[in-house]
Amino acid sequence: MKSEYAVEFHDIVKIFPTPEGGQVNAVDHVSININHGEFFSMLGPSGCGKTTSLRLMAGFEWPTSGEVVIDGEKMGRRPPFLRPVNTVFQNYALFQHMTVFQNVAFGLEMEKVTNQEINRRVNEALEMVKLPGMGKRKPKQLSGGQQQRIALARALVKRPEVLLLDEPLGALDLKLRKEMQLELKALQEQVGITFIYVTHDQEEALTMSNRIAVMSKGKALQIGSSVEIYERPNCRFVADFIGETNFLTGTVKEVDKDRVCVLLTVPKQELYGIGFGDLHPGQTVAVSIRPEKVHLEDDNGTQVEDRTGEDNQLKGRVAATAYIGSDTRVIIDLGDNIRMKVWEQNAISTLDPEAYYSTGDAVRIIIPYENTLVLPEDIA
Amino acid sequence: MISEQAGEPPKAKFSITRLLRENSTAQGFLLISPANLYLFVLVVLPLIIVTILSFLSRGAYGGVEFRFNLTNYARLFDPLYGKVMLFSLGVGLGTTLICLLVGYPLAYFLAHAPGKQRSLLLFLILLPFWTNFVIRIYAWMIILRSGGLLDSLLQWLHLTQAPLNLLYSPTAVMIGMVYEFLPFMVLPLYTSLEKIENSLLEAAADLGAPPWKAFLRVTLPLSVPGMIAGTILTFIPAMGMFVVPDILGGAKTILIGNVIRNQFLTARDWPFGAAASMILMLLTMVLTLYYTRKAGFGEELLV
Numbered sequence: 001m002k003s004e005y006a007v008e009f010h011d012i013v014k015i016f017p018t019p020e021g022g023q024v025n026a027v028d029h030v031s032i033n034i035n036h037g038e039f040f041s042m043l044g045p046s047g048c049g050k051t052t053s054l055r056l057m058a059g060f061e062w063p064t065s066g067e068v069v070i071d072g073e074k075m076g077r078r079p080p081f082l083r084p085v086n087t088v089f090q091n092y093a094l095f096q097h098m099t100v101f102q103n104v105a106f107g108l109e110m111e112k113v114t115n116q117e118i119n120r121r122v123n124e125a126l127e128m129v130k131l132p133g134m135g136k137r138k139p140k141q142l143s144g145g146q147q148q149r150i151a152l153a154r155a156l157v158k159r160p161e162v163l164l165l166d167e168p169l170g171a172l173d174l175k176l177r178k179e180m181q182l183e184l185k186a187l188q189e190q191v192g193i194t195f196i197y198v199t200h201d202q203e204e205a206l207t208m209s210n211r212i213a214v215m216s217k218g219k220a221l222q223i224g225s226s227v228e229i230y231e232r233p234n235c236r237f238v239a240d241f242i243g244e245t246n247f248l249t250g251t252v253k254e255v256d257k258d259r260v261c262v263l264l265t266v267p268k269q270e271l272y273g274i275g276f277g278d279l280h281p282g283q284t285v286a287v288s289i290r291p292e293k294v295h296l297e298d299d300n301g302t303q304v305e306d307r308t309g310e311d312n313q314l315k316g317r318v319a320a321t322a323y324i325g326s327d328t329r330v331i332i333d334l335g336d337n338i339r340m341k342v343w344e345q346n347a348i349s350t351l352d353p354e355a356y357y358s359t360g361d362a363v364r365i366i367i368p369y370e371n372t373l374v375l376p377e378d379i380a
Numbered sequence: 381m382i383s384e385q386a387g388e389p390p391k392a393k394f395s396i397t398r399l400l401r402e403n404s405t406a407q408g409f410l411l412i413s414p415a416n417l418y419l420f421v422l423v424v425l426p427l428i429i430v431t432i433l434s435f436l437s438r439g440a441y442g443g444v445e446f447r448f449n450l451t452n453y454a455r456l457f458d459p460l461y462g463k464v465m466l467f468s469l470g471v472g473l474g475t476t477l478i479c480l481l482v483g484y485p486l487a488y489f490l491a492h493a494p495g496k497q498r499s500l501l502l503f504l505i506l507l508p509f510w511t512n513f514v515i516r517i518y519a520w521m522i523i524l525r526s527g528g529l530l531d532s533l534l535q536w537l538h539l540t541q542a543p544l545n546l547l548y549s550p551t552a553v554m555i556g557m558v559y560e561f562l563p564f565m566v567l568p569l570y571t572s573l574e575k576i577e578n579s580l581l582e583a584a585a586d587l588g589a590p591p592w593k594a595f596l597r598v599t600l601p602l603s604v605p606g607m608i609a610g611t612i613l614t615f616i617p618a619m620g621m622f623v624v625p626d627i628l629g630g631a632k633t634i635l636i637g638n639v640i641r642n643q644f645l646t647a648r649d650w651p652f653g654a655a656a657s658m659i660l661m662l663l664t665m666v667l668t669l670y671y672t673r674k675a676g677f678g679e680e681l682l683v
Contacts, residue, residue, distance in 0.1 A: 060582055080585040093583035097601045106597070110588035158587065 003072025006162050006194040007034040007057055012066035014052055014218075026052040027063070028218035034162075034196060034211075039188050041197045041205040044215035045241070050198045053215075054164050057196065059083045071161045081110070085162040086155035090170055092147045094139040100126070100150050101135030107158045125157040128187070145176045152187075162194040169204065181207050202242050206230070214238045234276045236375050239288040246340045248287040252279050252374070260374045262287055266336040271312045273372030286375045291343045293371035296330065299362040312367040316340065318357050330357050332365060340365065433654035442648030452655035461639065461656070465663070468636040471550070471625075472618040475557040479565040479614050480607060482558065487569035487606070488599075491576075502570070505563050517556055517627045524552050524628065548630025556624040561617065565610035572606025573599070608675050612668060619664045636660050 014027040027049045034040045042050040055061045056068055059080035068075040071084060086107070095103050104122045113121070126132050129149035139147055148168060155163055168184075169177045185208045188195045199205050205212050206226040213223045214237075222234045233239035236247065253270065254261040260275035262285060271287060279285065299315055316332040319339060327343045334340055342365060348355065357363065399406050409416075434452055439445045455461075490501050508516060523529045526543040534540040546552050576599060584594035622637030629635075636656065643653030 058582075058586060060585075079590075080582070081588045081590050085586075087583070087586045089579050089583060091577075091579060093577070093579040095580060095583075095598060106584070106589075107587035110593065154587065 003036075005033045005069070006036045006038065006071060007196065008032070008067075008069040009053070009056075010067040010069065012053070012056060012068065013064045014049075014056060014061060015064045025218045027056065029066075030215075030218070030220045032213060032220060032223060034194060037192050037194055039185065039195045039197065039208055039210045041199060041209040041212045042215055042220075043199055043202060043205040043212050043241075045200055047217075048215040049218040050200075050215050051166055054087075054166055054196065054198050057083075057162070058085055058087045058164055084160055085164055086158050086160040087164040087166065088148075088151050088155050088168045090166045090168065092139075092151040094147055094150060094154070096139055098138075099135060100131075100137050100139060100142070103139065103150060104135075104154045104157050107154060111158070121157055122153075125153040128156065128191075129153045144171055145180065148172065148180065152184075156187075156191065156193070160193065162196060165195060165197045167199055168197075169199075169201075177204070184208060206242075214241060216241070232274075232276070233288065233373065233375065236286045236288070236377055239286075239373065239375055244291055244341070246289045246291060248289070248334075248338070248340075250285060250287060252281050252283045252285055254281060255279050259369075260285075262374055266338045267314065267334050269314070271314075271367070271372055272369050273312070273374040274370060275374045277376040279374065279376065284377060286377060288373040288375055289340070289367055289371065291329075291341045292327075292345070294342055294365050294367045296332075296342055296344055296357065297364045297366060299364045311369065312372055314340070314365040314367065316363060316365065318359050318361040318363060320359060321357055323356065328356055330363075332363060430654045430657055433651050434658050435655075436651045438649045438651055444650055452652045453659075455652060456655060456659055461636075464634055464639055465636050465659070467634075468619060468660075469663070471553060471557065471635060472615055474554060475561060475618045476565075476611050476615045478554065478558045479561050480611060483562055483565035483569055483610065484603075484607075486562075487566045487573050490566070490570050491573035505566060509563070513560065514623060514627070517560070517624055520552070520556050520559065520628060521547060524555065547628065548632060550629070550633050552628040553625045553633050553635075556628045557618055557621060560621075560624060561614045564613040564617075568609035568613065569603060569606040572603045572609075576602050604675070608672070612672070616664055616668060620660060 009030050009032040012027050012030045013025065015023050016026050017023050030049070030053065042053055044050050052061060056063055057070065059075065059078060059082075062077050075083065095106065098106070101122055104125055105118050108118045108121060122135065123132065126135060129152050131146060131149050131153070134142070134146070134150075139150060142150065148171075151168070165184075169180050172180060181204055184195075188208075197205070197208065209226060211223060211225055212229055213220045214229055215221065216237050222229055222238045224232075229238060230242050233242060239245050240247070248264050248266075248271075250262040250264040250271070252260060252275075253263045255275060258275050260273055260279055262271050262273065263269075264271060264287070273287060314334060316334040318330055319333040320331040322329045323346075325346070327345045330342045330344055332340045332342060344357070400410060433444065435448050435450070437445050437447050437449055437451065490498060490505075493501055521528075525531075525547040526545050528547070530546065531540070531543045534544070546555075580598055580602070581594050584598045585591070589597060620637045620640075622635060622641045625633045625635045625638055626641075629638075637660075640653050640656045640660065643649045643656065647653075
């Protein structure tokens with residue numbers, strides 16, 4: 001490896017003027033280091049700055065401040081045609097006036113590669129995306145999925161240092177998208193090129209990536225593996241954006257390293273959980289509890305036992321249930337219209353209606369300490 | 381008697397309503413009949429009249445005698461008219477080529493101008509059409525005549541010493557023609573250039589093409605439909621033009637359009653004028669057909 005990282009973002013800021021005459025920080029002080037050979041995703045809702053970040057790497061935009069470094073070289077204001085990266089565009093951007101072969105060969109012709117070499121590499125690339133023998137067709141004669149593969153072949157044939165993918169599967173139907181996800185991941189492992197993948201689809205990011213940057217309002221809120229960002233989100237936005245969760249609000253009562261005691265607003269009781277970020281007593285926090293990480297017990301009327309250090313308990317009444325096969329989704333009213341969703345796995349097969357919760361049942365929600373995440377309100 | 385008739389429905393032998401109810405071909409024909417009527421009155425009928433005229437002969441006092449003959453066509457083989465025809469072809473092709481060369485950068489600039497400016501610029505391109513064409517060509521007389529606006533400007537800039545004597549020359553005719561037909565070239569070019577998505581140029585740059593290569597390999601080929609539509613829209617009317625050579629060309633520059641006009645209006649030899657029109661139309665048609673066979677009609681523009 002020539003350099004430590006494939007792509008580095010050093011405190012990147014990108015400001016765009018708005019049509020109203022104001023300005024917007026599309027990328028706001030983002031620093032990221034992306035490893036060689038990594039499948040790195042940038043995940044976030046539209047307008048979070050993920051596509052702008054990608055365009056800054058490709059050279060279609062230049063940062064307002066900060067430095068983009070690719071393979072150890074400062075990019076400065078280097079134009080796209082001189083950068084060692086290639087892009088797979090969201091709408092594929094295939095040249096409709098050229099055949100598939102000419103599309104894929106285009107990048108090699110720019111490199112002054114011999115015709116023989118072009119022939120060999122184009123056919124190799126078409127084979128790699130499982131479309132051999134399609135060279136003579138025009139892009140319009142291909143399906144959306146096939147066009148997507150051609151766009152991929154056209155970028156990969158250049159053997160770039162880094163491949164940038166801008167929501168490449170966005171236009172495909174769900175089934176094809178799932179297939180392509182696995183194929184892309186396999187392809188990436190096969191060629192060993194760094195993939196930087198922009199998506200708003202969390203499942204897509206979780207499936208394929210080595211690491212994910214969760215972005216919101218121009219900031220990279222958390223960078224970590226799929227497991228890290230799901231199990232240990234570092235703020236309310238990340239917990240909310242990735243998967244489903246319940247939020248209870250409260251104030252910090254006591255901080256003991258990462259073990260935090262929170263006094264909930266509703267119901268008025270204490271919970272123990274893992275703390276994130278710089279928490280101090282008196283601070284308002286969000287307690288995130290994933291619906292599949294708790295379980296229910298019938299409430300037999302006894303007092304809530306104080307089982308500090310083991311599990312948290314909340315009492316409530318079942319407000320609604322939905323049986324969806326693999327589990328039963330239960331909505332529990334904690335009082336004051338504060339509701340919590342709980343997914344009870346249907347581990348036992350039975351037709352007995354008594355085995356399932358029904359509306360009005362009094363229940364206790366058991367929440368293990370490590371499943372209770374105490375998060376600061378959003379940084380962004 | 382009245383009761384007898386009331387009992388039986390009237391049996392019409394031919395009813396248009398019934399025909400239309402039962403026959404889909406008739407329905408279709410009725411639906412396009414406004415268009416058919418247009419075509420018949422404005423294209424087919426005049427063409428038939430001109431064709432018939434071209435085979436008749438001129439009467440003693442400028443009328444038309446219904447005597448079939450081919451002399452009108454035979455007269456056109458006079459080398460004098462051959463020369464005029466060739467010269468017209470040259471002017472037509474020249475006008476088209478210059479319009480393309482001048483119009484392309486203009487259309488490119490228009491297509492890449494920011495939204496608000498773009499509509500203003502398009503408006504400016506169409507603005508001259510608000511003034512009568514003949515008046516605008518007369519305005520060029522003032523610009524081009526000896527000691528006129530252009531001469532004064534060039535001499536004031538010390539670029540020339542003596543008047544250029546541009547007026548009443550083929551150059552003046554070309555200038556007038558290019559001026560007149562430029563919008564017909566620019567607008568279709570603009571349409572095709574404006575349609576080229578920016579992401580295609582980004583893709584070309586991303587794949588290693590510097591801007592000039594991206595232009596040659598992506599922008600230029602994708603604007604071909606606009607070039608075809610523009611050249612057809614320029615070439616065909618340029619071939620029949622007579623106003624510009626009349627006003628700016630003087631007596632020296634005669635195009636086939638002038639010949640035809642003179643036969644109809646001055647010499648009052650309608651049959652000969654009709655024959656010349658037929659030849660001009662054939663020539664233009666053959667050239668345009670050959671061209672569109674090779675290149676298409678630019679119909680991609682419509683998609």
